[in-house]
Amino acid sequence: MAQRLLAPVPPSPALTFRHLAQQRSMSTASPSHLVHQHPTRSSCHHMLDILSDSCGMSMVERDSLGMWGLSRLSVTLEQEQSMRQKQDFYLNYGRALRVIREDIPRFFKQAPDTSILADNVTFVDNIGPRIGLGASAVEGKKAYSQHMWLLRFHSSLIFSRCEVSIQRVWERDSRTVVVRWSLRCFPRILDNVMGTMVNLDGLSEYHFNDAGFVQMHKVDVINWDDARKKKPAGQQLFRSLSTAGC
Incomplete structure (x- = not known):
């Protein structure tokens, strides 16, 4: 009677089958395969596995959902990057306009602010x-x-005083600003060659890059005194004015 009670209980068929299946899976899967497989699975893939198991989705449906999520995430990141670039552009662009309005009238008194310029301006x-x-x-x-x-420097040698005033500022397009200015210069030598005062109206054109910095600065003249520029002293005067950067 005691021997019957101490005899081992035979395992059930279900437990035996599960145990054999586990042993078979462990024997067929090498350690290198397991180490290589699991670390590469991201948390996103694990979430997809849980979602597919709970909702009964097929592998095709799960892969489609994963691709859609990744593409959606990529589009969102691109939109955020584009929005950030636009914000940086308008911040730099607005500051450049303020600096230009301040620098032009005081151009002959102090150096312009070059922080609004691109490195290859x-x-x-x-x-x-x-x-x-x-x-x-x-x-x-x-x-x-x-x-x-x-x-x-050259202007200070020829003129006793130079005054620049802004007449108008407008946008030619989304990345081009045009400033019309008037220049009045009072020569140090008063004679019939150079006259008593020099008047020059011109344009400054500023082209901006993608970051909102000035990529190109062009200057042009609207009108000048033809009689003055034909004389030798007048030619020297206008040679100095031809590089006007205001």
Whole structure:
């Protein structure tokens, strides 16, 4: 009787089948395969597995849902990046407009703010060719600053005072701003060659890049005194004015 009670209880068929299935899966799957497989699965894939198990989705439906989620996430990131770029553009663009309005009237008194310029900014002079002189262009922040300094230095030798006033500011397109300005210069030497005062109306055209910085700065003249520029002293005067960066 005691021997019968101590005899082992035979396992049920269901437990035996489950145990054999586990042993078979462990024997067929190598450790390298398991280590390689599980770390590559992201939390997104695990969430898809849980969702598919709870909702009874097929593998095709789960893969379709995963691709849709990833594409949706990619579109959202692109939209956020585009919105951030637009915000940066308008912030830099608005600041540049404020700096331009402040720098032009005081151009001959202090150096312009170059923080609104792109590193490879280009300055183009269109005044020289209109008055019979050669065209000039410089590229880069350093060359731009040197060019403006030379203009202020030469102007201080020829004129006792220079005044610049803004007449109008408008947008030619979404990335181009045009400023019309008037220049009045009082020469140090008063004679019949140079006259008592020089008046010049011109345009400054600012082209902006994608980041909202000035990529190109062009200057052009609207009107000038033809009689003055034909005389030798007048030619020297307008040679200095032909590089006007205001």
